[in-house]
């Protein structure tokens with residue numbers, strides 16, 4: 369917890385956090401100095417969590433103007449270092465997702481794109497709310513070190529073209545603190561806060577272009593396409609203003625992506641995809657995002673040829689080989705790639721049986737994410753530790769037939785106490801209808817590209 373203080377006088381101009389919270393609460397517009405002050409003072413532990421949480425909640429409710437959003441993004445970016453990767457030849461491209469359930473594409477895309485010779489400096493986040501985080505997934509690989517210093521990150525990038533780390537103390541430290549606070553104060557679902565959080569980290573990476581995967585649907589922070597498009601536009605605009613090639617894909621999150629939800633289980637599923645197997649939806653979204661990265665990097669002349677190259681790099685196992693290199697470079701056990709059973713395994717498994725025969729009409733995706741979280745796969749409080757082994761394996765997805773008594777998913781768990789709440793969430797999450805009346809949603813809803821990234 370940060371140190372409490374009523375007013376702060378260290379830097380000029382000094383503002384009273386209380387006044388700034390009140391101003392936002394009442395719908396006022398903060399100046400860039402005021403926003404800069406709050407971000408700097410919170411990062412330096414001069415403002416307590418409770419005041420920052422109140423300010424964040426005022427933003428969730430009142431929103432932000434574009435100048436406020438710019439000020440917040442650049443204050444968060446300036447809270448740390450901006451990497452200079454100009455000594456590494458070629459384009460540096462990253463992708464970032466706004467977060468979903470079973471959303472594990474980073475672990476597939478980063479190796480594909482690096483295998484094509486494009487540098488991918490990926491600074492990722494932990495699970496947030498009901499969504500999983502790349503870092504938590506990676507840490508389920510025994511030994512995998514996501515806390516590389518910037519010097520080590522640079523070495524890994526030079527040696528294998530890709531590194532996957534968390535925010536170091538040097539990179540956007542304001543976001544690191546704010547992200548953890550938002551996670552436990554119901555202040556995640558704000559397009560402005562999500563935009564500033566993502567863009568401050570990404571702009572610090574020293575990249576030339578960024579592909580955004582903006583999720584939409586019941587498992588996304590933005591539940592409607594309209595809200596997702598708004599967030600995508602905010603981020604594309606913010607990135608372009610800062611000189612990046614930007615594209616955002618609005619992708620479906622109305623049901624989990626793939627079949628596995630939970631940290632080690634998701635790593636296992638990524639290995640399946642890189643072995644040329646795995647679920648078609650996960651493979652399709654991964655290939656599409658990778659294709660855009662290859663195109664933004666100038667590695668392929670079009671998105672179509674990018675998709676073909678990405679597909680080829682999976683087929684000929686180059687992506688898997690690259691993933692192994694990354695794991696080795698970052699201290700992880702490469703044996704898990706040949707034998708995913710070496711990943712953490714839950715002690716117990718129990719199938720969830722369908723109460724009726726019919727068709728899966730809908731899966732309340734957020735409930736599935738929360739079920740994984742309550743099993744121990746995510747955090748309810750900042751201090752919580754993750755259980756990498758727990759999670760869910762879905763046997764039925766939207767539109768599929770199911771018989772009464774047939775398992776629609778299997779729960780992997782380590783604690784009986786946690787199991788029962790997960791089970792009731794999952795019972796509620798699945799809606800079974802007598803007749804198939806589902807209109808299939810597209811996986812890729814829309815593409816919003818900046819001026820520098822027209823296909």
Ligand code: URA
Pocket residue numbers: 465466467493496547556561562563565566
């Ligand atoms: N991902 C982030 O990095 N930040 C958010 O606020 C939401 C998703």
